[in-house]
Amino acid sequence: MRESSNPVFRSLPKSQGGYATFGTGAAGYGAQQVQADPYAAPYAQHPEQTGVARPMTIDDVVTKTGVTLAVLSAVAVVSYYLVSQNLGLATPFALVGGLGGLALVLIATFGRKQDNPAIVLSYAALEGLFLGSVSFIIANLVSFGGVGMIAQAIVATMGVFFGMLVVYKTGAIRVTPKFTRMIVAGMFGVLALVLLNLVLGLFGVGGGAGLGLRDGGGLAIVFSLVCIALAAFSFLIDFDSADQMVRAGAPEKAAWGVALGLTVTLVWLYIEILRLLSYFNND
Template sequence: MRESSNPVFRSLPKQQGGYATFGSGAAGAATAQVHQGYEPYTVPPQTGVSRPMTIDDVVTKTGMTLLVLTAVAAVSYFLVDANNGLMMPFTLIGALGGLALVLVATFGRKQDNPAIVISYAALEGLFLGAASFLFANLVSNGGPGMIFQAVVATFGVFFGMLVVYKTGAIRVTPKLTRMIVAGMFGVLALALVNILFMAFSGSAPLTDGGPLAIGFSLLCIALAAFSFLIDFDAADQMIRAGAPEKAAWGVALGLTVTLVWLYLEILRLLSYFQND
């Protein structure tokens, strides 16, 4: 299976011939019975054995995750609107808490833990609500209309890349994956340089709304969009390999991480054009 550029997908447990529980439990017992000359229907049902993951599981878990994120983001936005002093704590708690949970899920191999995924969605919602207020009302004068445009554009890119993947217009290859991963490291390096430049010179050319900042945002949006192709392929390979149903939570987490990144970059780009 090809490695995804998304760290959540990259650390999903794998073994030779499929995922950790593929080929074990009831399926493995049935295969053994057939090889020994017994009929498959003679195998007694086993409790506690997960069924294979389906696309419906992915859609359901991702929908639940995004629903929690959206609800918390709406509450966060209106609370910050009523009291601007909440913007900084909401931003810090949401961003740092969400990052911590992603690291726990990734390196602790707990991506299929629904409590972690839903908690991540709630924390990211807290962050996105405050960040949306910041970009739409303080950094620019776009208001709620700009947020709506960013949401529509985000899901437009998501479904557009899904069509591209399903039609095979762009094939997911190891070379493409390496290019996207290299691009992400490059973007991270540029972001760190931008922070250092701002600390020592007082200006941030990659986030000041100028031509260089617009180009940087477009690059980030392109990388996030192409990351969806690799994430779709990783999820497709998991389904084909017979990954357990619980793994759909990991897919939901990975897709949500990319969606959050894409939304923030689109929101940032729109704020440049709405700024007087």
């Protein structure tokens, strides 16, 4: 399987000729094994009779991703409303949601628990808590875009997502190892700049703005556009990884890992778009 720029996808166990062990799924249950052993074909149609998890399908990916995003959206709406009623909740919600969500992603990634629905849905809930709070802060305190700006960010995020899905399906941009390496390198570069900007800001450089990557100026706009582009191209690699998992016969529970990976990218894209819009609504 080609390596993904998304750490959730990159940590999935792989093996030649099929999928290795993903959570409770059995090893090597895929189309290649069925073709190699014609006697296994009847059991492939009824995997429950063999005690082997059935292969993952695109429908599984769509369903699990939909459920994950539904939980995230519901919690985000509640979080936004509560913060709008009590500004004192903004910081606690942002910290608990952001740090808690990050902790669960790390546990899922390095503990190879991406197929655990409890972890994935808990991440969605925590990230919803974070997004609701941060959305209110950016749309009403940092800028004056309000709910309308949030709606624009949501529509733009979904537009980019489905647009890149069309790009992937039509093959307009081919996902190659070189392409993947470029995106990964770009993401590491962005992360390094963010950390440097944070450290310089803490030391008072640029009046606390550091390199000016988030101050709303020209450089900040360019930086946000670069981040949006990287997030968008990351979808292509994520789609390709999910497609290869389906072809390799990954067990059905692996769809939760795909849902987690796509949600991580969607959250990043939404935040960057919302931040970019705020630069034009802060006068």
